[in-house]
Amino acid sequence: MCDDGLVRTIKTLPWRRVDDATKEACAALWEQVWPSADGPDLATRLARIEATSNATSELRWHLVFDHDELVAAARTFRHAVTFGSSEDGRDVRSQQIIALASVCTAPDRRGEGLGDSVAREALARASHDVPALFQSGVPEFYERLGARRITNEISTSLEGARSFHEPAAMIFAADAPWDDDAPIDLRIAGW
Numbered sequence: 001m002c003d004d005g006l007v008r009t010i011k012t013l014p015w016r017r018v019d020d021a022t023k024e025a026c027a028a029l030w031e032q033v034w035p036s037a038d039g040p041d042l043a044t045r046l047a048r049i050e051a052t053s054n055a056t057s058e059l060r061w062h063l064v065f066d067h068d069e070l071v072a073a074a075r076t077f078r079h080a081v082t083f084g085s086s087e088d089g090r091d092v093r094s095q096q097i098i099a100l101a102s103v104c105t106a107p108d109r110r111g112e113g114l115g116d117s118v119a120r121e122a123l124a125r126a127s128h129d130v131p132a133l134f135q136s137g138v139p140e141f142y143e144r145l146g147a148r149r150i151t152n153e154i155s156t157s158l159e160g161a162r163s164f165h166e167p168a169a170m171i172f173a174a175d176a177p178w179d180d181d182a183p184i185d186l187r188i189a190g191w
């Protein structure tokens, strides 16, 4: 709760405990922020979220409500990427990470500290040995939270999948052990 008269609640929920109304509110928010290329069909979007989420391990949703209204959201899940490439003779090694995705604030509620709250809540899942890995078009927003840009070459070996495509790839925390020189295979589609 804040002292500005608003009642804000921050929740972190395992995907399987998110109720249908909240799933629909999230789908609507994500559709507003990242409109689907094929039109705003919420049922299709929700079905896509359900399918991806059911296949994702240890998925959690981070949600900020103002009274009952969903005003900011993010997702995290646990995943292992690989460093190095057997083709160039390097050792390939696995690195556990927390994947951070879908961070956003409702367009009419920006500038109120809600993005800050939801990003902090999501990044709290990262640790020294299991840092958060993500892409961003707003790296400065995350740098102020203690993340840093990384310079690795990043691709995915998942056939037909798209790798990271935003201007910056980042880790949190900035001082987590990380080899910026080794190429990274995301092993799944970029989140």
Ligand SMILES: CC(C)(COP(=O)(O)OP(=O)(O)OC[C@H]1O[C@@H](n2cnc3c(N)ncnc32)[C@H](O)[C@@H]1OP(=O)(O)O)[C@@H](O)C(=O)NCCC(=O)NCCS
Pocket: 033, 102, 103, 104, 105, 106, 109, 110, 111, 112, 113, 114, 115, 116, 117, 135, 136, 137, 138, 140, 141
């Ligand atoms: C980026 C986003 C989540 C910020 O949400 P917000 O609720 O407006 O952010 P806040 O009000 O919590 O701002 C917190 C701080 O971040 C700064 N900030 C906000 N947006 C920023 C941006 N685009 N770039 C750099 N800094 C930013 C604010 O100035 C503020 O700094 P201060 O504490 O020094 O005043 C929101 O603009 C958004 O949803 N954008 C579209 C989706 C997106 O790009 N998400 C990130 C994907 S990686």
